[in-house]
Amino acid sequence: MSKVYNLKQEVEKPPRLTGGHRLCAGCGAGVIVSGVLRALNKEDRAVVTNATGCLEVSTFMYPYTAYTDSYIHSAFENAAATCSGVEAAYNALKRRGKVDGTVKFITFGGDGGTYDIGFQSLSGAMERGHDMAYVCYDNEAYMNTGIQRSSSTPRFARTATSPVGAVNQGKKQEKKDLTDIMVAHNIPYVAQTAPLGNFKDLHTKAYKAIYTEGPCFLNILAPCPRGWDYPMAKMAEITKLAVDTCVWPLFEVEEGVWHLSYAPKKKLPVEDFLRPQGRFRHMFEAGQEWMLEAAQAYVDQKWERLLERSGA
Amino acid sequence: MSDRLSGNEAVAYAIKQINPDVMGAFPITPSTEIPEYFAAYVANGEVNTEYVAVESEHSSMSVCIAAQAAGARSVCATSSCGLALMYELLYVAASCRLPITLACVNRALSGPININHDYSDSMGARDSGWIQIYAENNQEAYDNFIMAMPIGETTTVRLPVMTCMDGFITSHAVENIELLETEVVRSFVGTYNPENYLLKKENPLAVGPYDISAYYMEHKVQEAEAMKAAKARILDVAAEFEKISGRSYGLFEKYRMEDAELALVLMGSTAGTAKAAVDKLRAQGLKAGLVKIRVFRPFPAEELALALASTRAVAVLDKSEGFSGNGGPLFAETRSALYDLKERPYLIDLVYGLGGRDIKVEDIEKVFERLAEIAASGETGSVYAHMGQRSKEDMV
The missing domain is CATH 3.40.50.970 (Thiamin diphosphate (ThDP)-binding fold, Pyr/PP domains)
Structure with a gap:
């Protein structure tokens, strides 16, 4: 980036996701989309692609669109292929002198549309090398259909399809490490970020993802007050705890080189992140300490591996 | 060229x-x-x-x-x-x-x-x-x-x-x-x-x-x-x-339909085989013809009804099953198209050729034989049937 990040300056840009959309109050996805689109250079156009999900049904309900840029939604499982098609059209029409100017291609999908049903489409688009930024707003479950587990849902989380009962204690499996899988695609830029603090980390990474040539992938933690069951005003706190407990580390991988973006001064215990959320409430009942221990052990192991890879 | x-x-x-x-x-x-x-x-x-x-x-x-x-x-x-x-x-x-x-x-x-x-x-x-x-x-x-x-x-x-x-x-x-x-x-x-x-x-x-x-x-x-x-x-x-x-196309092709009394409705390459059968039967004096559907969507219902209005018996050849329990999709469209005619021909459906099973001129001739019987007797018999099924004994 050519200039030093300045939040005040950035928010003075005309918003590309306008107010009046129908996302829930306190939704992580809305601020993430605003934040990512804010990283576009003012003079550049973009075509936004969106997988079916909360974001799509809330930001483009006929006859109103919340986007000032062109936008396309086609289906749930094909956002990356859809973006591929737009980019292919751009290349063809540019070659034939039918479009000019810089147009950037940005895709938004939730974790359902990215980790699960849209995974094949995403993997294919990354392998083909389309010039696009794929942004996953990861709220760790199928929120649009009413909070069902996805492969991104963390272990022990309660969802409508991983309920807590006499026999089962929420989701049985660990969260899929999609960011790592995207790194394995050997694409030029992969990063993990969150709507944190003054948004510098998110902004910087969004800029790199949008302006690095080739396929780039951003995984952004998107707190969901409904699905995670916490008060809607607490997004900033919850996000901060996810990062400071190392449950959601911030890092980037540029041309295969791992770089840790943030190491908390004091690594907080995982239970600090879990406690405020209703989806983990059963982990704090008497006799369930083993769950907290297992969750902590998993985070520690992932964090150590990240430190190793990033040489931090 | x-x-x-x-x-x-x-x-x-x-x-x-x-x-x-x-x-x-x-x-x-x-x-x-x-x-x-x-x-x-x-x-x-x-x-x-x-x-x-x-x-x-x-x-x-x-x-x-x-x-x-x-x-x-x-x-x-x-x-x-x-x-x-x-x-x-x-x-x-x-x-x-x-x-x-x-x-x-x-x-x-x-x-x-x-x-x-x-x-x-x-x-x-x-x-x-x-x-x-x-x-x-x-x-x-x-x-x-x-x-x-x-x-x-x-x-x-x-x-x-x-x-x-x-x-x-x-x-x-x-x-x-x-x-x-x-x-x-x-x-x-x-x-x-x-x-x-x-x-x-x-x-x-x-x-x-x-x-x-x-x-x-x-x-x-x-x-x-x-x-x-x-x-x-x-x-x-x-x-x-x-x-x-110099090549002419419509919603469907009518082949020797001008005075046809017995007709087929079908699609695709089977038309070539069926045209040969029609020619053969015409030479024998049978008033045979066929309609080859070219445009299935939108379905040319009114036009097809007109084309079949003066026939006496029609067989639809369906090269897909459809599992409606009442015949294949081309039959459903054709029967629906004919409903508005004051006087309708007898109509049957033959599902054939599934999974690429071959259809020959003789098979088509048999269909016309059956149409001739229907026209003569006024009895359609089984309206919906499958062509050339081997018996259970043959299967093993």
């Missing part, structure tokens, strides 16, 4: 002549050769199409939808399970009113898996909002593809078009063919100039909304009106095409 090409090569050649903006490419038997031939054109610099070799048919249709919405003319080819994998997106393409052209090389749907010809794939997509045009032979496959874009892209229609040919029978058999000059094709097809598209600088566009009940039905009605309007456009384009090719 005359040449000898397989159906697949003829369609690939038509695409080359058109030089579309984007192709979504994925292999599936028997349509695989179309993207293969085209890849060679790309590799040799004979076209400058953006060739996107995707990881599934789902993505090839997704690419076509997005590219067309972005302002590019896009094409793809598929068969059977590939078309089935596109199913959801076929509706998206049609409802977004994106005139994509898809070469469907018909093949039986799984299961059990079978690579040979029947219409179960495209019949499964008959309600998706796509125009469907079927070819009898290589020449028609080539001609239909060239007519597809002028039909689909016109503002009164704006619907995607599926041009269908019989897998292997048409796609792989090499036949004599008359090809048009590339400049003639290009000027006939013209350029794709939508009013609104994603990449238009002056006016950003949003495509694919969440459409609530207050609007959804109006959008579906507009789509239905477009499909109705397509009929006239198909005939107009055919008339224009005749001027450059």
Whole structure:
């Protein structure tokens, strides 16, 4: 980036996701989309692609669109292929002198549309090398259909399809490490970020993802007050705890080189992140300490591996 | 110019002549050769199409939808399970009113898996909002593809078009063919100039909304009106095409129907076999004829009723099952079309050729024998039957 990040300056840009959309109050996805689109250079156009999900049904309900840029939604499982098609059209029409100017291609999908049903489409688009930024707003479950587990849902989380009962204690499996899988695609830029603090980390990474040539992938933690069951005003706190407990580390991988973006001064215990959320409430009942221990052990192991890879 | 090409090569050649903006490419038997031939054109610099070799048919249709919405003319080819994998997106393409052209090389749907010809794939997509045009032979496959874009892209229609040919029978058999000059094709097809598209600088566009009940039905009605309007456009384009090719096309082809008392309704390459049977029976004095449906969507119901109005007995030959319990899809359409006639011919359905089972001139002759008996006796017997079934004993 050519200039030093300045939040005040950035928010003075005309918003590309306008107010009046129908996302829930306190939704992580809305601020993430605003934040990512804010990283576009003012003079550049973009075509936004969106997988079916909360974001799509809330930001483009006929006859109103919340986007000032062109936008396309086609289906749930094909956002990356859809973006591929737009980019292919751009290349063809540019070659034939039918479009000019810089147009950037940005895709938004939730974790359902990215980790699960849209995974094949995403993997294919990354392998083909389309010039696009794929942004996953990861709220760790199928929120649009009413909070069902996805492969991104963390272990022990309660969802409508991983309920807590006499026999089962929420989701049985660990969260899929999609960011790592995207790194394995050997694409030029992969990063993990969150709507944190003054948004510098998110902004910087969004800029790199949008302006690095080739396929780039951003995984952004998107707190969901409904699905995670916490008060809607607490997004900033919850996000901060996810990062400071190392449950959601911030890092980037540029041309295969791992770089840790943030190491908390004091690594907080995982239970600090879990406690405020209703989806983990059963982990704090008497006799369930083993769950907290297992969750902590998993985070520690992932964090150590990240430190190793990033040489931090 | 005359040449000898397989159906697949003829369609690939038509695409080359058109030089579309984007192709979504994925292999599936028997349509695989179309993207293969085209890849060679790309590799040799004979076209400058953006060739996107995707990881599934789902993505090839997704690419076509997005590219067309972005302002590019896009094409793809598929068969059977590939078309089935596109199913959801076929509706998206049609409802977004994106005139994509898809070469469907018909093949039986799984299961059990079978690579040979029947219409179960495209019949499964008959309600998706796509125009469907079927070819009898290589020449028609080539001609239909060239007519597809002028039909689909016109503002009164704006619907995607599926041009269908019989897998292997048409796609792989090499036949004599008359090809048009590339400049003639290009000027006939013209350029794709939508009013609104994603990449238009002056006016950003949003495509694919969440459409609530207050609007959804109006959008579906507009789509239905477009499909109705397509009929006239198909005939107009055919008339224009005749001027450059000398070849004449309608919604269906009537073969020796002028005074026919016994008639068949069928589609595709079986028409060639059936025409031979009709000629043979005509020579014996039987008033036999046939109607070959070319345009299945929109279905030419009124026109077909008129064509069959003075016959006495009609057999529909359905090359897909449909599992309605009452006969195949072509039969359902035909019977519905005949309902408005004051005096209707007797009508039966014969499902035949599933999974590529061969049909011969003698088989067709037997159908006419049965129609003659029905016309004479006034008894249709079993209205819906399957042709040439082996017995259970034969199966083992």
